[in-house]
Every structure is written in C-alpha cells, then in structure tokens.
Amino acid sequence: MTIATNGLHHVTAIAGDPQRNADFYLKTLGLRLVKSTVNFDDPGTYHLYYGDEAGRPGSLMTFFPFRGAPRGRQGTGQATTTSFSVPEHSIGWWYRHLESVGVEVGRIQNRDGEDVLTFRDPDGLVLSLVAHPQGDPRAPWDNGIVPAEHGIRGLHSVTLSVSREEATFGMLNKLGLNLVSEQENRFRFAAADGGPGSFVDVLVTPREPEGLVAAGTVHHVAWRAPDQPTQATWRAELAESGVRPTSILDRQYFRSVYFREPGGTLLEIATDDPGFTADEPLLELGRALKLPPWLEPSREQIAAGLPALNLPAENNPEELPA
Template identity: 80%
Template sequence: MTIATSGLHHVTAIAGDPQRNADFYLRTLGLRMVKTTVNFDDPGTYHLYYGDEAGRPGTLMTFFPFHGAPPGKHGNGQATATAFSVPEHSLGWWQRHLHEAGVHTERARSRESEEVLTFRDPDGLVLSLVAHPQPDPRRPWDNGVVPAEHAVRGLHSVTLSVDSAEATVEMLAGMGLSLLAEEGNRLRFAAARGEPGSLVDVLVRPGAERGLVASGTVHHVAWRAPDESTQAAWRSELAENGVSVTSILDRQYFRSVYFREPGGTLLEIATDEPGFTADEPLLELGRALKLPPWLEPNREQIEAMLPRLELPSENNPRGAVS
C-alpha cells in the first residue's frame, strides 16, 4: 500500500459497569471524559471516550461498557495490552498512587530504554505505563487528580498476540510501519518517526490459546488517517489487495473502516476530523449524553435503557461551571 498512518488513533475495549469504568479512568488514571455517547450499532449501551483535554487522536481510550458482560479471555488473535506514555521518573509516583487506589502493579522493569509498570483495570484489561527518556511533547489533561508532571500524555503502544508473525508483519509494513526493534519473541513496529503513540508490538506465541473478546479485553485498535479522502484511498487499496474491509461508517467525530489483520485482531482506520467539538464546546466535553442526528429522535427510549452515570467535577476544565 502507498498510504502510511501517522500512528494510533484510539483503542476500544469492552467493560462491565460503566460507573466503575468512569471512576477508574477519570479518577485513578486522571484522563478526561471527552464524549459520553452510545454504541451507534447498539444504542442501549454507552460508548465512553477518554483522552486529553480535547480528545486528540493518539490520546484516546474508549469503552463499550455492557452491564453483566461475561469476562473475556486474553490470547492470540487480539490486542492483549495497551500502554500509555508518562514522563521519565514518574513510575515511582504512579506505583504509590495505584497502590493507594487498591490496584496491584507488577514491579517496574526495563524494556529497551523504557521503564514499564503493568497493571489491570477493574475489568481485567491489561494496561501499562511507559516512561521513556525521550520527552513526549503532548500536553496532559491537568485536572488536579494527577500532577501534570506525572500525568498520562496519551497512548504509547499496543501489543498484538499472534500465532505467527509473517502475515501480520506484512500487513503492518503495508500500513507504513517499519521494524524498530526485536527482543526475543517481541517485534516492535513504528509509524512515522517512532514516537510514543505510533508503536505496535507483535508478540509471537505459536500454539497459544486464542483469546475471546468480552469484558476486560480490547475490541479493536484504530489507526490514524488525516482526512476522508486519504481514508477512501486507503480503503480502496485494502480492497484491491483482497482484504475484507467495511464501507466507510459515520462515527460522528470521525469516519471509520474496519478490517482484520491476518493474526485476527480487528483494526480500524479512523479520520482525525472532525473531532469531539463537532457537537459540543471544548469546556463541556463529556458532560451530557450526545447522540448522532439519526438516533436523536429516539433519545427518550435510549436514555431510559442506559444506567445513570455520574461524572466527577474534575472532568471540567478549571473555572468551568459544574
């Protein structure tokens, strides 16, 4: 393919209780709720978006929280870990903070030139904080919960677990990612200049059990396209190369196409435009349930199906009215 992504757009996972999910990502990890909406394909379920102040591509972690969803199973054929970027020398603070929140962490360890702290969210989703000596220029969401000098800058990387690497590597190369490093059975690929937010690790585990996507697992990984024309050209190339790819879908805040990489993980190409201020101002992001125009006539029924969700005042920029 002739089109190359600039990096990760977002990662979407399955959760259980939406309030528990919001409390963890807003208060424990210190992210901002940048959009409270619904799963457009299943509007009886929330779709919650967390990120930096504006929900910029590359900072986004999103969830479909299904009440009573059974636990998933981590394994081959899925993204088995999601990592966030934090400043160098921040992991000691995070280890104490997570311990105080009742979150068990694995002792920080070195991987290449990075320090990594691994833990799980309340539904069992595997997460990591990665501190790298190279500064991450992305500005954090500063809400007073996590000090800005330690706060999450955005996504760092995802890990895809596969039976064999060859076909997955070929597709990643076709998306413009290049091999950056190899350590045992872990291959690291990078888009653009290899900065945090543009990385994917391929973990090769021949014969390992297949994963099951349900609560506590990643549903899909989205890669960036700058605009709709680039996305359309990319979709055409995928189809011409024999990849089964969806039509372009309107997700209100971006446009999407979906396909699977050969190892089994569901991938998405999402546009950077139009962004989360398309239907509410920056100061009010995430505070009200937003519906796309085609679901707005059913607002009353949709709201009746959704459980109540309370957002902490910290989700508002300082000085904004609660």
Template identity: 75%
Template structure:
C-alpha cells in the same frame, strides 16, 4: 502501499459497569471523559471516550461498558496490552498512586530502556504506563488527583498477540506503512510515522497460547490514524485491490472509519484525524451530557431509558459551574 499511518488513533475495549469504568479512568488514571455517547451498533450501551483535554487522536481510550457483560479471555487474536505514555520521572509517583488505590502493579525495564508499570483495570484489562526515554511533548489533562507533571500524555503502544508473526508483520509494513525496528525474543516492535510514543506496536508471538475471547476486560479493536477522508477513501481502495476484506466507510460522528482484520485476528480500524469532539458541545463541557448523532436523536427518550445513570466526577469539568 502508497499511504501510511502516522500512529495510533484510539483503542476501544469492552468494560463492565459504566460508573466503575468512569471512576477508574477519570479518578485513578486522570484522563478526561471527552464524549458520552452510545454504541452506534447497539444503542443500549454507552460508548465512552477518554483522552486529553480535547480528545486529540493518539490520546484516546474508548469503552463499550455493558453492566452484565461476561468476563472475556485475553489471548491470541487480540490486542493484549494497551500502554500509555507518562513522564520518565513519574514512574515512582504512579506506582505509589496506583498501589494507594488498591491496584496491584508490576514494574520492569524493557529492552528499549523504557521503565514500565503493568496492571489491570477493574474488569481485568491489561494496561501499562511507559516512561519513554525520548520524552513525550503532548500536553496532558490536568486534575487535582493526577497533576500535569505526572499525567498521562496519550497512548504509547499496543501489543498484538499472535500465534505466528509473518503475515501480521507483512500487513503492518505493507498495508499500514509501519517500519520494523527490532526483535527481542518473541516480541517484535514496529513504528509508524515519526516514531516514538503513540506510534508503536509490539507483536507478541505465543504459538501455544489460547485464543482470546472478546468480552469484558478485553480490547475490541485498535484504530490507526489517517489525516482526512480523501486519504481514507484512497487507502480503502488500495486495501480492497490487495484483497483485504474492508468495511465501507462508516460515519462515527466525530471521525470516519473503516475496519478490517489483520491475519492474526485483531480487528483494526483506520480513523480520520478530522472531526473532533467539540462539534456538538463546548470544549469546557465535553462528556457531561449524552450526545447522539442526528440519526439517533429521534429515539433519545427510548435510548436514555435503556442506559444506567452515569455519575460523572466533578474533575471532568472543573471550570464549569453547575
């Protein structure tokens, strides 16, 4: 493959109650809601984007929260764990902070000498906070509840659960341009671009595990970065030429996307770095108002009537006077 990704762009999951989702990711994890919009394929649900102060690629976790969504099952054919990067000295602070909010936490140190906390969000989604030993220079979102010295820097890695690794590993290296780093038991690690936090994926091989069921508490898809639309067009053509079943390029308002599945079953996306979340509202006001793309704006009244009222904590826009 002549084109390679530089790392993770975002991870999208399915949630339940949107207000519970907002409260956890803003107040407990200290992320910023950088865009409140809707699922462009199902306008009756929100699409909520969380990240750093501006929602830069590589910091984003997004959700489709359906209030009455059935419970999913985490298993093979999915991204089974989403990990965020935090400062190495902050793991103790995070353990105390999470436990004080009623979150059950387990702590390990993995083969890469990364101190890791693993826990679940209110819908059962498996998350980790990882203290990457090489550090992470990305600037965090700073709030009174999660101060900058401890705050999440962005995505660290994702874990893809598969029943066999050979075809998945081949797609990661041959079609996405990742490099194989090492294997630790039934876990293989790959890295993209310059490596490090935000550019890692683990492949967990569990031949006898049940197949995942995509619903509340599970990841819907994992998105990888591409610098611009021209490169994305070339990349799509190369994937099609190799026989990969790829969607057409889709306008997601804040970036452009293509989608395809890796052989183990996980839905992957390639999303452009170009675009950004301040194209339709000021940086200081990100996430406050429901934003719709031009083709849905004529249906705003109908769409708003279908959506539950979202109670956005003041921590999301501390410099905006109401």
C-alpha cells in the same frame, strides 16, 4: 502502497459496569471523559471516550460498557496490552499512586530502553504505563486529580498477540509501519518517525489459546488517517491488495473503516477530523449524552435504558488550563 499512518488514533475495549469504568479512568488514571454517547450499532449501551482535554487522536481510550458482561479471555488474535505514555521520572509516582488506591501492580521492567509498569483495570484489561527516554511532547489533561507533571500524555503503544507472525508483519507494513527492534518473541513496529503513540509490539505466542472478546479485552485498535479523502484512498488500496475492509462509516467525531489483520485482531482506520467539539463546546465535553441524528428520535427510550453516570467536577472545570 501509499498508506502511511502517523500512529494510533484510539483503542476500544469492552467493560462491565460503566460507573466503575468511569471512576477508574477519570479518578485513578486522570483522563478526561470527552464524549458520552452510545454504541451506534447497539444503542442500548454507552460508548465512553477518554483522552486528553480535547480528545485528540492518539490520546483516546474508549469503552463499550455492558452491565453484567462476562469476562473475556486474553489470547492470540487480540490486542492484549494497551500502553499509555508518562514522563520518565513519573514511573515511581505511578507505582505508589496505583498501590495507594488498591490496584495490584507488577514490578517495574525495562524494555527497549523504556521503564514499563503493568497492571489491570477493574475488568481485568491489561494496561501499562511506559516512560520513553526521549520524552513525550504531548500535554497531559491537567485536571487536579493526577498532578500534571505525572499525567498521562496519550497512548504509547499496543501489543498484538499472534500465533504466527509473518502475515501480521505484512499487514503492518501495508499500513506504513516498519520493524524497529526485536527482543526474543517481541517485535516492535513504528509509524512515521517513531516515538510514543506510534508503536505496536507483536508478541508471538504459538502455544497460547485464542482470545475471546468480552469484558476486560480489547475490541479493536484504530490507526490515524489525516482526513477523509486520504482514508478513502487507503481503503481502496487495502481492497485492491486483497483485504476486505468495511464501507466508510460515520462515527460523528471521525470516519471509520474496519478490517482484520491476518492474526485475527480487528483494526480500524479513523480520520483525525472532525473531532469531539463537533457537537459540544470544549468546556462541556462528556457532560451530556450525545446521539447521532438518526438516533435522536429515540433519545427518550435510549436514555431511559442507560444508567446515570456521576462525573467528578474536575471533568468539566469552569476554565481550562492555559
């Protein structure tokens, strides 16, 4: 196998009310809405993408918000925690900030030499902020809501919960990830040279029930491919090894291939290109509803069925920080 992902591309989850979702990720976590579009497979609901100022791969958390969606159940066969990277000195600031806006937070823990602060979003999705002792060179979205010195740098890791580990370990190895640490029933794998944005933790919980994907749970986890030819090669290698990947799908801002790892979690390989400025300027990212060409004839009908989203002015400043 020649597959060697550089790390996480994005994590996609299910939410309930879209305005509540946007308020939390924009105002509480200080991310930027870099694309407002729809679920291409179910255009009656939004697909909202949050990330750094340009929505770079590795910074992205995305949502399908279904109004009135029932709560899901976290369990095996899912990504059960999504973690963001923050500066090492910022965990205390985040603890106070989250408490001040009414978010219930757990105690700060130290795991693998990293401080970890765990909490839930308004739909119950489990999130954590992680401070890596070697730091994270990625720049935050400097929006004036969360101070840049404390801002989220991007994704840090995801945690997959499985009832049995061997087959999942094998799949991660196929993707080019290697086991780098082990603590009781938690196993950390890293892509490339490791560091924030490259990690996946496998939590082995044989007595836990299977998860149920609905509001407050992760739908899928995407890994990076540098370009479309590389993605096509990797897809062919997965198919030859007995995995059943989908065809390559056009998601406008990247190309996608989906498949399930043996533990049950839906995975994706997503290309780094073409990116979110493919159909709107950097300054205007997320401001307007963007549709793929095949849905444009139905724009009026689709837009009428979607609730309005009120975005803070900081999402689209007149100038971006230098």
